[in-house]
Amino acid sequence: xxxxxxxxxxxxxxxxxxxxxxxxxxxxxxxxxxxxxxxxxxxxxxxxxxxxxxxxxxxxxxxxxxxxxxxxxxxxxxxxxxxxxxxxxxxxxxxxxxxxxxxxxxxxxxxxxxxxxxxxxxxxxxxxxxxxxxxxxxxxxxxxxxxxxxxxxxxxxxxxxxxxxxxxxxxxxxxxxxxxxxxxxxxxxxxxxxxxxxxxxxxxxxxxxxxxxxxxxxxxxxxxxxxxxxxxxxxxxxxxxxxxxxxxxxxxxxxxxxxxxxxxxxxxxxxxxxxxxxxxxxxxxxxxxxxxxxxxxxxxxxxxxxxxxxxxxxxxx
Amino acid sequence: xxxxxxxxxxxxxxxxxxxxxxxxxxxxxxxxxxxxxxxxxxxxxxxxxxxxxxxxxxxxxxxxxxxxxxxxxxxxxxxxxxxxxxxxxxxxxxxxxxxxxxxxxxxxxxxxxxxxxxxxxxxxxxxxxxxxxxxxxxxxxxxxxxxxxxxxxxxxxxxxxxxxxxxxxxxxxxxxxxxxxxxxxxxxxxxxxxxxxxxxxxxxxxxxxxxxxxxxxxxxxxxxxxxxxxxxxxxxxxxxxxxxxxxxxxxxxxxxxxxxxxxxxxxxxxxxxxxxxxxxxxxxxxxxxxxxxxxxxxxxxxxxxxxxxxxxxxx
Amino acid sequence: xxxxxxxxxxxxxxxxxxxxxxxxxxxxxxxxxxxxxxxxxxxxxxxxxxxxxxxxxxxxxxxxxxxxxxxxxxxxxxxxxxxxxxxxxxxxxxxxxxxxxxxxxxxxxxxxxxxxxxxxxxxxxxxxxxxxxxxxxxxxxxxxxxxxxxxxxxxxxxxxxxxxxxxxxxxxxxxxxxxxxxxxxxxxxxxxxxxxxxxxxxxxxxxxxxxxxxxxxxxxxxxxxxxxxxxxxxxxxxxxxxxxxxxxxxxxxxxxxxxxxxxxxxxxxxxxxxxxxxxxxxxxxxxxxxxxxxxxxxxxxxxxxxxxxxxxxxxxxxxxxxxxxxxxxxxxxxxxxxxxxxx
Numbered sequence: 001x002x003x004x005x006x007x008x009x010x011x012x013x014x015x016x017x018x019x020x021x022x023x024x025x026x027x028x029x030x031x032x033x034x035x036x037x038x039x040x041x042x043x044x045x046x047x048x049x050x051x052x053x054x055x056x057x058x059x060x061x062x063x064x065x066x067x068x069x070x071x072x073x074x075x076x077x078x079x080x081x082x083x084x085x086x087x088x089x090x091x092x093x094x095x096x097x098x099x100x101x102x103x104x105x106x107x108x109x110x111x112x113x114x115x116x117x118x119x120x121x122x123x124x125x126x127x128x129x130x131x132x133x134x135x136x137x138x139x140x141x142x143x144x145x146x147x148x149x150x151x152x153x154x155x156x157x158x159x160x161x162x163x164x165x166x167x168x169x170x171x172x173x174x175x176x177x178x179x180x181x182x183x184x185x186x187x188x189x190x191x192x193x194x195x196x197x198x199x200x201x202x203x204x205x206x207x208x209x210x211x212x213x214x215x216x217x218x219x220x221x222x223x224x225x226x227x228x229x230x231x232x233x234x235x236x237x238x239x240x241x242x243x244x245x246x247x248x249x250x251x252x253x254x255x256x257x258x259x260x261x262x263x264x265x266x267x268x269x270x271x272x273x274x275x276x277x278x279x280x281x282x283x284x285x286x287x288x289x290x291x292x293x294x295x296x297x298x299x300x301x302x303x304x305x306x307x308x309x310x311x312x313x314x315x316x317x
Numbered sequence: 318x319x320x321x322x323x324x325x326x327x328x329x330x331x332x333x334x335x336x337x338x339x340x341x342x343x344x345x346x347x348x349x350x351x352x353x354x355x356x357x358x359x360x361x362x363x364x365x366x367x368x369x370x371x372x373x374x375x376x377x378x379x380x381x382x383x384x385x386x387x388x389x390x391x392x393x394x395x396x397x398x399x400x401x402x403x404x405x406x407x408x409x410x411x412x413x414x415x416x417x418x419x420x421x422x423x424x425x426x427x428x429x430x431x432x433x434x435x436x437x438x439x440x441x442x443x444x445x446x447x448x449x450x451x452x453x454x455x456x457x458x459x460x461x462x463x464x465x466x467x468x469x470x471x472x473x474x475x476x477x478x479x480x481x482x483x484x485x486x487x488x489x490x491x492x493x494x495x496x497x498x499x500x501x502x503x504x505x506x507x508x509x510x511x512x513x514x515x516x517x518x519x520x521x522x523x524x525x526x527x528x529x530x531x532x533x534x535x536x537x538x539x540x541x542x543x544x545x546x547x548x549x550x551x552x553x554x555x556x557x558x559x560x561x562x563x564x565x566x567x568x569x570x571x572x573x574x575x576x577x578x579x580x581x582x583x584x585x586x587x588x589x590x591x592x593x594x595x596x597x598x599x600x601x602x603x604x605x606x607x608x609x610x611x612x613x614x615x616x617x618x619x620x621x622x623x624x625x626x627x628x629x630x631x632x
Numbered sequence: 633x634x635x636x637x638x639x640x641x642x643x644x645x646x647x648x649x650x651x652x653x654x655x656x657x658x659x660x661x662x663x664x665x666x667x668x669x670x671x672x673x674x675x676x677x678x679x680x681x682x683x684x685x686x687x688x689x690x691x692x693x694x695x696x697x698x699x700x701x702x703x704x705x706x707x708x709x710x711x712x713x714x715x716x717x718x719x720x721x722x723x724x725x726x727x728x729x730x731x732x733x734x735x736x737x738x739x740x741x742x743x744x745x746x747x748x749x750x751x752x753x754x755x756x757x758x759x760x761x762x763x764x765x766x767x768x769x770x771x772x773x774x775x776x777x778x779x780x781x782x783x784x785x786x787x788x789x790x791x792x793x794x795x796x797x798x799x800x801x802x803x804x805x806x807x808x809x810x811x812x813x814x815x816x817x818x819x820x821x822x823x824x825x826x827x828x829x830x831x832x833x834x835x836x837x838x839x840x841x842x843x844x845x846x847x848x849x850x851x852x853x854x855x856x857x858x859x860x861x862x863x864x865x866x867x868x869x870x871x872x873x874x875x876x877x878x879x880x881x882x883x884x885x886x887x888x889x890x891x892x893x894x895x896x897x898x899x900x901x902x903x904x905x906x907x908x909x910x911x912x913x914x915x916x917x918x919x920x921x922x923x924x925x926x927x928x929x930x931x932x933x934x935x936x937x938x939x940x941x942x943x944x945x946x947x948x949x950x951x952x953x954x955x956x957x958x959x960x961x962x963x964x965x966x967x968x969x970x971x972x973x974x975x
Contacts, residue, residue: 054525059525059528059529079531086529086531087531089529090529090530091526091529093525095522098521098523099522099523099525099526100526101523101527101541102523102545102626102627103544103545103626103627104540105627112530112532113530116530116531116532116533116536117531147627149627163530
């Protein structure tokens with residue numbers, strides 16, 4: 001088994017929402033990111049997956065819990081002290097239309113991380129590196145002085161990826177990097193990410209609501225529901241034989257691009273994810289779960305290990 | 318294995334370059350082959366926005382006239398000619414004379430010195446001060462925000478004319494003190510607007526992206542936030558210039574700004590008011606000058622805002 | 633014969649063209665779009681962003697933003713030509729005989745008005761009924777749209793509801809006057825998968841009750857799940873039209889094939905995903921000949937010169953492509969992949 005690059009232990013984050021109330025965005029989440037591997041994090045919108053990504057990225061501090069990078073706790077480091085770890089972590093955001101400053105050219109966008117970490121002495125060297133990065137992500141050189149609005153979504157996401165690659169990081173946190181893109185372009189970006197990972201030995205935390213995308217790119221998958229992880233394991237196992245009822249529900253909900261398999265979908269729990277302001281007691285999925293037992297509304301199931309997998313459900317013992 | 322992949326990548330990339338489907342989809346015809354210099358920017362403005370280009374010319378012309386005033390007219394700024402009081406426009410006096418027999422055109426040219434300076438200098442100063450303080454308040458939040466914004470509130474809540482009078486009264490008249498007064502009067506509203514823009518931009522994904530890279534606070538402020546506040550600030554600037562010209566005239570009217578027989582457009586409008594029936598040109602001419610200046614600044618502002626925004630480059 | 637057709641087809645688009653004025657001439661965003669939406673069925677319109685699928689919906693609903701406008705063709709709602717109608721007449725049809733739901737239910741609802749009242753309003757605008765009657769109809773419709781506890785939800789404000797519930801409210805609002813045609817523009821794109829499935833089922837239910845539905849989506853999975861017929865759009869033109877099974881089993885246009893293999897390669901566990909090289913072209917500078925030719929894996933010389941017309945290759949299956957057997961033409965090029973895709 002490979003080395004652990006980053007580890008999160010019992011992370012908790014609540015956001016205040018009016019008087020005496022809080023959005024319990026992330027409650028007691030632990031996970032491990034291994035060197036050179038991809039962990040997929042799936043869940044519906046509002047399940048706390050983006051908040052988790054931003055905490056790992058040191059963009060928002062957790063309320064409690066700990067983050068370790070190669071065994072060193074970094075949770076409470078100041079921004080200045082965190083700088084030496086920052087180079088190792090980079091992030092690609094969901095919306096390539098919003099994550100690039102519209103007033104900066106491609107050159108200055110990609111050069112920004114290089115200048116921030118003072119990787120080069122001269123402007124020429126920086127520009128050469130920028131061009132190198134552009135060719136790595138498949139952007140022609142003549143785009144150097146263009147501005148983000150002149151590009152399509154896919155090309156913008158390539159710019160964002162080039163920026164993330166610039167300081168030669170060990171881990172890239174991708175927050176829904178392809179959900180704003182069209183299918184054919186989405187596949188181009190996914191192929192790019194996968195080949196970058198193989199050629200550079202990168203680790204990814206791949207946050208997405210799209211199960212098929214996660215299935216393609218991840219080595220391991222964690223499923224999140226209402227601020228908690230309900231199942232983790234090797235991707236193929238999780239998708240082929242989901243243990244948690246929510247994972248089963250989720251995988252069955254994905255519409256298949258095949259009109260002959262319309263009827264195959266099992267009828268399952270209706271309704272939607274409850275508000276994270278007042279999550280249900282006991283197992284957080286029990287109000288929608290078709291297998292709910294009386295125990296489920298009383299005690300919260302712990303994340304239990306079974307083989308390479310972990311699942312939080314009273315049914316799996 | 319990796320080598321091979323990289324080769325593949327390179328050849329793919331080169332292949333793509335030749336592929337018409339690649340670069341052709343770039344949506345702009347505009348050639349941005351290299352970084353743009355200031356001269357090119359101005360040239361582009363002339364091409365794309367004729368009105369603001371004309372406005373820029375008008376403003377430059379006004380400034381030129383101001384500098385060349387002594388050469389352009391045979392009369393002095395305060396030369397009185399009591400025999401020729403309140404003369405209508407004629408061959409000798411193109412724009413007539415005022416109640417002291419002074420040539421209106423001459424006074425208009427000399428007055429534009431004060432008025433244009435009063436319009437531009439304190440407005441710029443208050444923009445810089447207000448934008449900096451506002452962005453800082455918005456970005457840092459907490460006590461920085463409280464201190465700066467409460468100060469701004471005080472400035473805004475105080476009746477502005479009274480504030481101006483107090484300052485002018487304690488410091489005395491004169492151009493420099495007018496600048497100071499107008500700057501202190503105006504920075505509050507600029508800070509307000511800069512702060513609200515900053516609060517909006519602070520939440521945007523590209524600022525978050527910059528933070529995730531580890532860009533320092535000041536760099537984020539100067540590279541990411543301020544340039545994106547620019548459109549709003551430019552509009553505010555074009556609104557504040559005429560306001561400053563008019564405030565100066567009120568101050569002069571109250572005897573706190575420029576003192577007669579010195580000339581400023583505002584002062585000329587005000588003194589001309591008494592002779593509105595007998596000699597309407599006395600207030601009409603400087604009013605027209607103020608209007609032309611104000612309009613020019615407005616159009617120039619619009620043009621600048623568009624030309625500085627890479628998104629609005631014409632296809 | 634024609635009469636019979638008109639009876640069954642609720643909406644017929646016949647050679648619909650729309651465009652925006654540009655510096656030189658006009659940018660054509662819809663180029664001779666022809667399709668029909670029959671009663672009791674769901675017709676899908678699929679394509680990538682910017683292909684003109686939303687524009688088609690907007691043209692039917694008279695919602696094209698200035699300066700764009702419809703430049704040609706006919707829009708027939710049960711045989712009546714909408715384009716030759718007077719403005720007022722057309723407006724009265726809107727909402728009553730045809731209704732539309734949008735992608736983002738949050739921005740389509742008034743945030744300061746109770747959702748029940750908003751649905752009431754839809755009734756009151758078109759029918760002379762009392763407020764009590766309107767409310768009764770609203771509650772009935774909310775129930776039918778699967779809103780749990782309609783009495784309580786009637787008094788909610790949009791921000792108090794989840795995305796799925798909001799979209800249900802939008803559907804209730806569209807359906808409350810029992811329109812003959814419902815246009816759904818990406819109704820599930822903003823929703824989570826588990827909710828998407830529920831909303832798609834609801835649309836299916838609505839069509840089973842006799843409404844003609846035009847479902848616009850970029851999601852082939854959603855289309856496959858509920859549609860009866862599908863039209864595929866590319867760069868303002870319809871490139872392939874067929875019933876759902878034919879389209880998914882025997883796609884003939886290279887673009888459709890590319891899209892389908894892009895989606896299915898995500899699922900079948902392949903190491904490298906199949907892609908369509910390049911990007912959607914700018915409508916202002918379409919390539920000569922077939923618009924898809926620069927990205928096409930089986931283009932020939934002819935494709936860059938001659939613009940293909942829509943032709944029927946088997947009953948009900950139409951394509952806009954020159955080749956008889958795409959992919960089997962001698963001298964074809966290898967499928968090009970872009971960037972790092974090919975390995």
